[in-house]
Amino acid sequence: MREILLAFIGSICPGVIYNVEKRNLIWVGFCGMLGWITYSTFNELAESVVLASFLGAVVVGIYSESVARLLKAPATVFSVPGIIPLVPGIGAYNTIQHIAENQLYEAASKGIETMSCAGAIAFGILLTSAVFRLPKKLKKRRPNPA
Template structure:
C-alpha cells in the first residue's frame, strides 16, 4: 500500500509540473501508482527488471488509453506521469558512478539494464497504444458494415 501511495505522489507531482488540468491530476497519479504496483508484483515473482518494467508500462498504456477515452483527453496526459516511477534513474546513476570508479564490467551490466528498461517502457506504452488503435479500427469496421437484407 505504501508503494502505491508513494508512486501516486510522485506521478501526481509530475503531473502538476506538466500543468495537467486539475480534473485529470488524480487519474494521472493513480496511473503511476498502478504501474508501480504492477512492476513490484512481477519483479517479486520473476526477479526480471526489464520484463517487469515492460508489463508495468503496458498496463500504464492500457490505463492511459482507457482514461483518455473516458476523460476525452490525450493519452499522454496519463501515460507520461504514469511512467515516472518506472524510469531507471537510479540505475543510470549507478552506471555513471561505476564508470567513474573504474568498475567497467559492472558499469556495462548496469548500462545494459538501463537501456533495456528504457526500451521496455517505450515498447510497453507503444504496444498498448497500437492494440487500442487496432481494436478501435476493427470496432469501427463492424459499426460501418452494411447490414444484410433478406
Template sequence: MIYIKEFIYAFLSTLGFSIIFNIPKDSIVKSGITGALGWIIYIFVNNNYYSKVAGAFLGAIVVGMIGEIMARLFKKPATVYIIPGIVPLVPGAGMYYTMLSIIEKNFIEAANFGTETLFIAAAISSGVIISTTLNKTIFNFKKNRVGGR
C-alpha cells in the same frame, strides 16, 4: 502491506510530476492512479519473477492501456495520463549507478548497469507502443464492426 506503501509512494511521485508537467487539474489524481497501478505491476513482477525488465514492460503496458481508456472516458489526450504514469518506471537509479561506475573506472559494472538500464528503457517504450497500438486496433475494430451493420 508493502504494496499499499508502494502504491502511495508511486501515486505521490506521479502526482508531483503531473503538477510539474502542467496536467489539467481534473486529471492529476487520475494520472497519479495510473502511475501507481503501473508501479504495483512492476513491483509484483520484480518481487515474484525477479525480472526488472519484464516488470517495466508489463507496468508500461498497464499504464498505456489505462491511459488510453481514461483518455477516451474523459476526453483528454492519452499523453496526459501516460507521460506522468511512466515516471515511476524510469530507471533513474540504473542511470546513476552506470555513471558512478564509469567515474570510478569500474567499466564491467558500468556495462552491467548500463545494459540493464537500456533494456528497461526499451521495455518501457515497447510496452507503451504495444498498448497504444492494441487499444487503437480494438477501438477501430469495434468502430468498423458497429458501423458496418
C-alpha cells in the same frame, strides 16, 4: 501500502510540473500507482527488472488509453507522468557511478540493463497504443473493402 501512496504522489507531482489540468490530476495519480503495483509485484515474483518494467508499462498504457477515452483527453496526459515511477533511475545512476569510478566492465553491464528497461517501457507503451488503435483502423476500412 506506504509505497503505493508514494507512487501516487510521485506521479501527481510530475503531473503538476507538466501542467496537467486539475480535474485530471487524480487520474494521473492512479496511473502511476497501478504501474508501480504491477512493477513491484513482478519484480519480486519474476526477479526480472526488465520484465517487470515491461508489464508495468503495459498496465500504464492500458490504463491511460482507456481513461483518455472516458475523460476525452489525450492519452499522453496520463501516460507521461504515469511512467515516471517505472523509470530505471537506480540502474542509470549505477552506470554513471561505475563510469565515475572507472569500472567500465560493470558500467557496461549496468548500462545494458538500464537501456533494456527503458526499451521495455517504450515497447510496453507502443504495444498498448497499437492495440487500442486497431478498432479505429478496422472501422475505417469497413466501408470500402477493396
